Amino acid sequence: MAPAKNSESRVLALIKHPFVETFTWLYLIAQAVLRYVFSPVPPPPSNSNSEIPKRESRAQDKGLGGIWSRVNSTSALQVHSLMYRFHPSVHYDSAYPSQQQIKEQIVALWKRYDLERRTVFETRVTSVKKNDKGQWIINNNEEEYGLFDGVVTAVGVCGDPQMPTLPDQEKFKGQIFHSSNLDGKDAKGKKILIVGSGASAIEALEFAVKSGAAEIDVLSRSDKWIIPRNVLVQSLLAMNVLGQETSLSWIPEWFLKKFFYRDLQDIAPTDDGIFTETPMANSELFDQIREGKAHWLRGDIVSVEEKGISFNHRAQGVPKGGPGKERLIEGDIIVMATGFKRPSLNFLPDVVFEEPYGPPNWYLQVFPPKYPDICANNSTFVNAIGTVGNMHIGIYTRFLIMFLTDPLTRPTEQRMKTWIDFTRFMKRFAPTKAFDFFTYAELIYWYIFVLLINPFRWKWALFVFFGIGRALPLMVVEQESAFRKELLKQRKDN
Secondary structure, eight states, X not given: OHHHHHHXXXXXXXXXXXXXXXXXXXXHHHHHHHHHHHOOOOOOOOOOOOSOOEEOSSOHHHHTTGGGGSSOTTOBOSSOGGGOOSSTTOOOSSSSOBHHHHHHHHHHHHHHTTOGGGEEOSOOOOOEEEOTXXXXXXXXXXXXXXXXXXXXXXXXXXXXXXXOOOTTGGGOSSEEEETTOOTTOOOTTOEEEEEOOSHHHHHHHHHHHHTTOSEEEEEESSOOOEEOSOHHHHHHHHTOTTOSOOTTTHHHHHHHIIIIIGGGGGGSOSSSOXXXXXXXXXXXXHHHHHTTSEEEEEEEEEEEETTEEEEEEOOTTOOTTOOOEEEEEEOSEEEEOOOXXXXXXXXXXXXXXXXXXXXXSSBTTTBOTTOTTEEOTTTSOOEEESOOSHHHHHHHHHHHHHHHHOGGGOOOHHHHHHHHHHHHHHTTTOSSOTTTEEEHXXXXXXXXXXXXXXXXXXXXXXXXXXXXXOHHHHHHHHHHHHHHHHHHHHHHHO
16 A cells, blocks of 8 residues: 555645656656666675775764764755765655665665675774885784775764853753754753754754744854755855855845845845855745744853843844844753864874965865875865765765876876965955865866876776776776886896
């Protein structure tokens, strides 16, 4: 009966929402095509333990899945899943999948490619350095950990929860939780105070709404751009090839205020442009505000009282700490939507942090100029729009494979620094630093430029962009290696 019911509901949905449902069906078909064409064939089963396992400092339940193992079950993807395909083989049943769906896809991928025997949990990496032969040693212990040709630092940008102490918070008679620790908490019929903004605030909002909270107040020190959960809007914003605020940025900002904010334009930013910080993606917040169930309050926390938070409510355009009207915002639960600590990269060699080429000012933002065999994948990013998924994570990793496999494609330290300086020059008028904000279209420009400037990289283009066509460049590299060996032999003989 279940399949018939599901089919019936699909048909009814198609009649009621023909455009949305048609797009959904096309998306499901597209996912099937992506899996068939671009997913690498899993390796054959092996009982060999000769391969050196990868290291992960957390336990399996908190490590496998990254940040998706450490957020609430009520959390969901904020960008359209079309823009969050961390591997071609992932399969989503909805546009904005839940935490559980995403984690299930990660675990399935981990098992499908036999990564269980290649992963060691609860092993903290404190240092990586090169030996005399140019290979990498972990924790100064070659015997225990082995030798490596390259390093991928996939620590991400979200580590442990960041939980600052509020003034006089010991007075509060209710409960205080971090936004990532809300599963199992009873919020039904209660007043929720959310401290902070950004993705963590959206996570807390989703919990409060799904838990049946009576009232939700978001207390934010500053205004932040909010965009709808709409793949068209998100894609158009990500198409800014310059990756910065320009004289034309007022156009998307005007459209957002006019057609998305509408009657709530007083909570839209007035000083910061859409291309300066990562916007929040949520369509539910405004609905909750219009229904009177939620409020977005701009201001500063003065102190915590028994029944809530004493809050200095500022008007639009008044800076942090500026004048406002102080009042008590009552609540039963305070949720600290204060984000996460950024994981440290201190295990990398000291030289990669030397200015003016310290992170995020690296080649393609992830390769330190001294070492093209280090790929800090998704670990140096600051702010961006539409830049998640295998479309760039996979590309960066395949750049690393190309550099390790083909010596003629490797950039020299000076050329890497020249590229960084060139990017700084191109973005010299940006309100943020060159690598503090970028868009997906800007990344595509980077990739194409870097491939085109070196003819030896041309043969790798299909592999770098799509993960296919590796046989041809490998064959060419073998021929080049054989030629170099023969040439070296002839020189020795002469």
